[in-house]
Amino acid sequence: MIAATRRWFRRNRTPLAIGFGVVGAGYLVTHYVLSKISDARERMSSDRIARENLRRRFEQNQEDCTFTVLALLPSATDNILAELETERITFELQQQKAAKLARNGENHPSELGSGPPSMTDDDSKSMASLQSESGIHASQIAVPSVSIISEGAQDGKQQSQKAKRSKLQLWNDLKISAITRAFTLIYTLALLTLLTRIQLNLLGRRSYLSSVVSLATGGMEQSTISLENHDDDNPDQAYGNDFETNRRYLTFSWWLLHRGWREVMLKVEAAVNDVFSTLSPREDVTMQMFSELTLEVRKRVEGATEADRQATSWLEFLLPPRDQEEFVLKESGMSTDPSTPSTALPSTNPLRRLVDETSDLIESPPFSHVLTRLLDAGFSTLVDQKIAQQAFKIPATPDVPELEAPRVMEVFDPKPVKLPIVLAILTRQAHSIGNGVPNEYLQSMEQVKDLEAFAAVVYSSNWESEISPINSGGSASFVQQDGPLGPEIVAAGSNQASYEAGPGQESIVDIGTTSTFESAWGKAVESTEKV
Template sequence: MITATTRFLKKHRRKFFITLGISGGAYLIGKWVKWKLNEMQERATAERTARENMKKRFQQRQIDCTYTVLSHIQTLVQQLMDDLDVESIFARLQKAKQNNKGISSDATTNTASSSTESPITVVNDNATASIGPASTVLVNNDNNDESTTSTPSSSVVLVGRPNENDNEIAKVTETTTHNQGENSNGSNSGNTSQESETNSPTSSDNTSEEAGRMSKQRRIELWTEIKFKSFTRTIAAVYLETLLTLTIFIQLNLLGRYNYLYSVSLTERDREQTITIHNGSLLSFVTEQKYLTFIGWFLNVGYKEIVARVSTAVESSLSSMSFKNELSYKEFAWLISEIRTKIEGSDNDGLAHKFFNVMMPENLSDEVRILNECGGNNLDDTIDSNLRKLLDETKDFIHSRDFATVLSACLNSAFELLKKDMLPIFFCDDNLSGGKVEKNITLAKLLPFITKEAHIVLNGVPPKFLEAIKDCKELQALSAIIYASFDNEMGVNLQN
């Protein structure tokens, strides 16, 4: 039996070795495939977990950006309301109106009691009359209980005070006298006898008239100041909030990327190596604080630059526009677009370069100055290699064409919301159809609404302008690019 078995094995040993080799190889290959599948599954799980963690961190970073913007907006609100305090000018006009009531009443009484042969012309919103060279102008204000006399020897622009109940500005009436030179010779002979009676009641009336006329001129100046400042404040608020949001989103997402790289490499297995990496290439707390200090450049230098640019554009667009000019909604939207064009220019690709000096300092001396002014006593003005890398990378993002696209999209979103907020005042109820019909509104009546809009832009609850800017898909894409732009030398591949 044993001999037969031995003889059988010797005769078929080649077949046995082949069968055994194939079976062993198949077993080993199966084990290797199973190990490889397990490894791929673990890697996929790790990458999925890493992406989920990165997504959660990224979303949390965007929330942090939003709260940081809200905290810095309060600084802009205080600066803007102090520098462009339209409300105080309204208060001065109200006080001037109350003071002028007494003067106007006295002047009206004296005029009525005196024997004056000059005709009286009433000027209001519904009728106009020609004014002769020797006429006296009687002006009816918005309450119809106040009158003021003035000599017709010069052009007079009459501006009413806004009603406190409906917050509307009274219409502006412009009265201009002509042909003064043709009648000057005839009037001089009649005025000679009047000038000689310096102690007469007529002379006293002329003095009151002159004081009243000077008061009107001052009121004109104040209303013109309101016109410029109200538009400047609201439009500047949109630019400031947009640029502040973009600056903070770039800075915090850039820091978030480095902090994320540090957190994913912090394991028990390579903790010692990670500490070396952290000290060598990632960021220290002091470097982060120095980097965040550069937001002070925007809050100081950038703020002044934006307000100056907007003020110049507004004055250029509104200087020739009368308070009585009626605007439709399309004309108002065109006016806003015209002001934007004067501020931004027509070259969309160069938009980022126009606002670069607003967001970041351009040279080393300005960088050191900001660290000295805004860094406090705990930070020195040394710009180390890590801080320099952060600053250079930030400037590269701002100079990029992608950023120009993002800035243009965010500004468009904010200004579209501004126009949408102003849309209801250009419509009124139609009694016939029961719906809304479009109407024109004078520039004077538009001023209270545009003044109030600045508070809504910066202090609105909820902050819808900030929501519109941060929810812009272009800004979200830029934030994701900044957050996920990992360096190859880090050896971390966590991109989606």
């Protein structure tokens, strides 16, 4: 039996060897394929987690921008309200009316309640509407004493003429002040929103890269990019430990809040003077007329054409000149050495690179484009909603498509109103623009899709400037590849970088898209339009 079995194996040893070889090879191939599938699943899972973390970081960054704007806006608002004292001018007009009533009451007691004969019906209505709409109570009107009334009666016609001229001047001052203040606050809010987006997204990009470098220098213990901030909690890290630089960089918003707003105000005030100078407080104003005048002011401030708007420079309003940079750091409390001269930052300072990149972004055509869209949203909220509803009594129609808006205006046919009614709405809305809770104007600006696209491009572009210092330090070497760009892709990260985790080891990490800012912006806008 044993001999027969041996003879059978000898006769069939070749087929058996081939069979065992096929089975073994099949097992090895199957095991190899299954291991590759498992690795691919793990890699896809890690990539998905990293992309989700990056998306969450980007979204959190935008929420931080909103809270930062709300925290900084009151500083500029207080300065603007203190400079353009619309309520004080209104109060002086009320005082003049009270003085005339008192003088008239002395000479003609029976007419004290009806107002002086010299005051026209239009003046009375304008004053009454302004008082009721602006929220200034009648108890705030200071009634002159008996001695003042006697002096007024003795002065006679000369005092009356002076009062008349003063009243006309006050009305003109009130008109310019109310319009300029509301418009300046909208411009300031839009500029602050864009500046904050640039600053926080640049720092968010640095924080994200610090996570990449932490992964590169820490080995493979951590296979995903976390949401942790390595800028200030890991002093041993070669990158991302410059927390003080980040703080100093953020304080550059001081310039807009304390200096830039004034230049904006002067520019807006000049345009308002040119456009509204011929408009009398006694005139009737239609909704269409006020919209056209507002648009004319915007053309003078921003530019009448697309080329003019791109040529308009906003840098001087947002960032200080180079010889004032140290002054800004001193005023904001970042520099405690009083002997430090007010000079430009050194070229080797890491803060210099952040400020220079911010300047480049502000002077780019996409900045002008997004700013125009933000201003469209802000002025639409003021004119097409608040003034239209409160002054012209046009009912709110949130579900009406934009193309049908003119038809809605024709159906309701709003009647003209006196200019003081519009001024009263502007006076009250100025406080809502600067201190509203919730701030409807900021909410309308944040609904502009181009703003998120701009923030995404800032967050993802120009990785080279952040990676170069790392390469020079030798902590990790990055090889970047370009890829498609869109707002939703940028927020998830679309490119990869390879780094050397150790001798003979190489790994791939998603670090977002790398491209020039202009081409990236073009792709982002195209993606937004498709959405």
